[in-house]
Amino acid sequence: MGIWQYIKCLGRGGAVIATMRDVARLAGVSVSTVSHVVNNSRAVSDESRQLVLQAMEELGYRPNTLAQSLRRQKTNTIGMIVPDSANPFFAEVARAIEDTSFAKNYSVILCNSEGNLEKQRAYTNVLIDNLVAGILFVAAGVSTELVEDLRQRRVPLVVVDREVPGVEVDTVMTHHAQGGRLATQHLIDLGHRRIACIAGNSEVSPSAERVTGYQDALSANDLPIDDNLLLKGDFRYESGYQATRQLLCLNSPPTAIFACNDLMAVGCISAATELGVRIPDQLSVVGFDNVRLASFTNPPLTTIAQPIFEIGALATKMLLERIDDLKAPARFKILDTDLCVRYSSGPVPND
Numbered sequence: 001m002g003i004w005q006y007i008k009c010l011g012r013g014g015a016v017i018a019t020m021r022d023v024a025r026l027a028g029v030s031v032s033t034v035s036h037v038v039n040n041s042r043a044v045s046d047e048s049r050q051l052v053l054q055a056m057e058e059l060g061y062r063p064n065t066l067a068q069s070l071r072r073q074k075t076n077t078i079g080m081i082v083p084d085s086a087n088p089f090f091a092e093v094a095r096a097i098e099d100t101s102f103a104k105n106y107s108v109i110l111c112n113s114e115g116n117l118e119k120q121r122a123y124t125n126v127l128i129d130n131l132v133a134g135i136l137f138v139a140a141g142v143s144t145e146l147v148e149d150l151r152q153r154r155v156p157l158v159v160v161d162r163e164v165p166g167v168e169v170d171t172v173m174t175h176h177a178q179g180g181r182l183a184t185q186h187l188i189d190l191g192h193r194r195i196a197c198i199a200g201n202s203e204v205s206p207s208a209e210r211v212t213g214y215q216d217a218l219s220a221n222d223l224p225i226d227d228n229l230l231l232k233g234d235f236r237y238e239s240g241y242q243a244t245r246q247l248l249c250l251n252s253p254p255t256a257i258f259a260c261n262d263l264m265a266v267g268c269i270s271a272a273t274e275l276g277v278r279i280p281d282q283l284s285v286v287g288f289d290n291v292r293l294a295s296f297t298n299p300p301l302t303t304i305a306q307p308i309f310e311i312g313a314l315a316t317k318m319l320l321e322r323i324d325d326l327k328a329p330a331r332f333k334i335l336d337t338d339l340c341v342r343y344s345s346g347p348v349p350n351d
C-alpha cells in the first residue's frame with residue numbers, strides 16, 4: 001500500500017496502525033532517525049526532527065510502548081498493592097499516588113490483596129511480570145519474607161503505612177502510637193475514665209502501635225488498663241459495630257470508645273444509635289484516619305487525622321527516586337498525626 005493510499009485509508013477511518021517505517025517514508029528520513037526522535041536517544045537536526053514530528057502527526061503515529069518496554073525491560077507503570085480497596089483510607093492514598101505518578105508520566109496498576117498473603121504474593125508476581133518500574137506496598141499481614149524476596153530481586157519498592165520489620169526498605173507511615181495517645185488524652189481531658197479501645201488487625205503494625213498509644217495515655221494519667229475494655233477488630237465497619245454492642249452490654253460500660261480506624265468508629269456510632277445510646281451525650285467515639293467520610297457521619301466524627309495525601313505523594317516521590325537509584329540507603333519517614341475534633345466526643349456523662 002502506497003503512503004497516500006495509506007493516508008486515504010486513514011481518512012476513511014481505517015484501522016491501519018502507522019509504523020515507524022511509515023513515518024520515515026513520509027518524512028523522507030531513515031527509520032533510525034525516527035527511532036532517535038521517538039526515544040530521544042541521540043541528537044537529531046531540527047529540520048529532521050520537525051519532518052518526523054509532522055509525519056507522526058499526519059499519520060497519527062503512537063510509539064509502541066509495549067515494544068519499548070520489552071526492550072527496556074521496564075514500563076512507565078507503578079504497581080500498588082493494598083489490603084482492602086473498599087476502605088476509603090486506601091482509596092484516598094491511591095488517589096494521591098495516581099495524581100503524583102501521572103504528573104511524572106507514570107500510570108498506576110492498583111491490586112487488592114483483600115488481606116490475603118497468598119493473593120498479595122500472587123499480585124507482586126503479576127506486577128513484576130508486567131514489568132512495572134516499582135511497587136508501592138501496604139502489607140496484608142506479616143510480609144517480611146515477601147519484602148526481602150522483592151529486595152533480592154532488585155524490585156524498587158516502598159512500604160507504605162505498615163512497617164515491615166526486619167527488612168531495610170524505604171518506608172512511609174504515620175506515628176501511630178502518637179495518634180493513639182492523642183485520641184485517648186482527648187477523652188481523658190473530657191473527664192472520661194472508662195475508655196474502651198477497639199483494635200484493628202493485630203498482625204499489622206498500625207493497630208498494635210495505636211493500642212500502645214492508648215495504653216500509654218492511660219498509664220500517664222494513672223488510669224488502670226482494663227482488658228475487658230480492649231477488644232479486637234479488623235479495621236472494618238462490622239467489627240466496630242459488634243465490639244460496641246459487646247462493650248455496651250458490660251455491667252459497667254465505657255463512657256468513651258477509641259476505635260483504631262474510622263470505619264470501625266462508624267460501626268460504633270451505628271451500634272450505639274441502634275441501642276438508643278446518644279452520641280456524645282452518653283458515649284463519646286473517636287476514630288483514626290480522618291477519611292472524607294468522617295465529616296459526614298451523624299454526628300460528624302472526632303478522629304485522628306493522618307496526612308493521607310502526603311503519605312501517597314511522598315511514597316510515590318521516594319519510589320521514583322528508588323527507581324533511579326537502587327543502591328541508596330533505605331529511608332524511613334514517619335509523619336505526624338493530628339487530633340481533629342468534631343461532634344462525636346464530649347464531656348463524660350453525669351451519672
Ligand code: RIB
Pocket residue numbers: 087089161162200206207235260261262263288289
Ligand atoms: O483504615 C485502614 C487502616 O489500615 C488505616 O488506619 C491505615 O493506617 C491502615 O493501617
